[in-house]
Amino acid sequence: MSIETKQEVLERILSQKKPLCRYCSEDMKLWEVPPFTFSDGLGWGTPYLYICFNDECPPYVQGWDDIQEKYAHNASCRCMCYPGTKQYEFIPVFSPVGATGQIIDDQVLAEQEALNLATKRGFEILTDAYMAKDGITLMRLLLDATEPARVRAKAAEMIGDVGSLEALEPLRSTKVGNQIIQKNMDAAVSKLHERHFTRECPFCAEVIKKRAKICKHCSKDVAGK
Ligand SMILES: [Zn+2]
Numbered sequence: 001m002s003i004e005t006k007q008e009v010l011e012r013i014l015s016q017k018k019p020l021c022r023y024c025s026e027d028m029k030l031w032e033v034p035p036f037t038f039s040d041g042l043g044w045g046t047p048y049l050y051i052c053f054n055d056e057c058p059p060y061v062q063g064w065d066d067i068q069e070k071y072a073h074n075a076s077c078r079c080m081c082y083p084g085t086k087q088y089e090f091i092p093v094f095s096p097v098g099a100t101g102q103i104i105d106d107q108v109l110a111e112q113e114a115l116n117l118a119t120k121r122g123f124e125i126l127t128d129a130y131m132a133k134d135g136i137t138l139m140r141l142l143l144d145a146t147e148p149a150r151v152r153a154k155a156a157e158m159i160g161d162v163g164s165l166e167a168l169e170p171l172r173s174t175k176v177g178n179q180i181i182q183k184n185m186d187a188a189v190s191k192l193h194e195r196h197f198t199r200e201c202p203f204c205a206e207v208i209k210k211r212a213k214i215c216k217h218c219s220k221d222v223a224g225k
């Protein structure tokens with residue numbers, strides 16, 4: 001199952017061309033959809049939209065009068081576009097600064113760029129370590145909380161593929177907050193056992209051979225357990 005993380009969606013959107021407003025031809029701004037606004041249950045089906053925040057944009061200028069006339073509301077609408085499509089719609093705003101809080105500004109984009117770079121660099125190190133079966137470097141990246149989550153999740157996966165049984169203990173004794181990383185760590189434990197024909201004694205938790213009948217550590221009967 002592969003669900004795009006928000007970061008991946010953002011990366012994908014940023015790699016595409018920025019749309020121009022179809023009404024005023026100004027650059028549209030990337031906008032983060034707030035999670036709570038859409039009580040109609042429809043949602044936008046995307047965590048990001050492009051919105052024209054040009055205050056001279058004709059439908060926006062006109063919107064104040066139109067909506068006042070039709071609904072006696074002080075509101076207008078701004079042109080929005082679904083990233084990666086030519087699908088334009090309008091989004092209601094209730095003041096000139098309405099919705100501007102969710103504009104993804106240069107600061108955020110710079111942070112995203114830094115994260116992308118760190119992720120790229122992390123994956124380069126991971127690839128080298130994987131080729132060299134360097135489990136220590138993989139473990140270091142996995143346990144380093146300052147590494148991007150995607151790098152750490154990948155490190156966990158790779159440890160399952162090329163790591164030694166020594167990786168079991170840190171994998172077992174470390175708990176991480178990120179569910180994807182934790183899931184990959186648990187999967188790596190299973191993979192390590194599978195690759196080394198081992199399992200954990202159900203009594204003392206020491207590593208034993210998969211086909212062991214008596215635990216060599218606690219001497220308990222583990223046949224079929
Ligand atoms: Zn516009």
Ligand SMILES: [Zn+2]
Nearest residue numbers: 201204215218
């Ligand atoms: Zn035992």
